[in-house]
Amino acid sequence: MNESQHSIKKTSAGNMDVATGSSWEPCSDVYVSENKMVINIELAGIRREDLEIAIDGHQLVVSGERPDCGRPVGCSFLVMEIRYGHFCCTFQLPEDYDLGEAVAAYQNGFLKIEVPQVSQSNTKRQILPVAEEK
Template sequence: MSLITYNPARTRTQGVNSFFDDIFNDKFFKTELPQERAFVPQVDISESESAFDLQFALAGFKKPDINIELNNGVLTVSGERKFEEEKTKKNFHSVETRYGSFKRSFQLPDSIDAEKVDANFEDGILNITIPKDVKKVQKKSIAIK
């Protein structure tokens, strides 16, 4: 099997123009920063009347690889997925899966019940449910003077 690198600049222009496209393409101005290669899981956050729900996409992770902390109203989820080359020493043509460590923090409102936070990890999805403390949730109208 032969792998061909896709170059969208070649399909846009021909001849001399393609020469300039190659010189001044996006990679010319882009620097390879560690942040670009960092692993950052996708998170869906929703809210109901009784709780906040966070769903992290953590395919390929195991429970021991994930840490969850709640400290002074800040929820921090961190973990690490290591690239494990098989003993057969395969020659990879492409690796699109992201590897590395991550750390995501979320400032939570004061109206949560920190004692009842629940986390469940199944099929590569980490679900965190943060119940609201109904005693702390109080709406108050303020009159303008």
């Protein structure tokens, strides 16, 4: 397998509002194993039903919403690292991975998407359901 078959491009929305903390990008790991590409995205505090995975050709777009945990009015933060609001991240996969056959599961704050490697990919846009991992 050559190096071009393993390349992946991750892009972000790029329109984050610093004041509200909206439009952030979660951390992710992407690796290849046993004829498939695996994308793990850290999404603590987000409900499965608040996630959307869209497929458009060889592009995978994961988006959703992390609700604010109800900060007390008038509080002063000493450290504020957790992002709330809308998030979105886009992965551009190589042509030899079939997003039309991808499967997704969400468990313990991690979204795992497995994309099998094939010779031809489905280029039709579709929405990928997120199942609860057992």
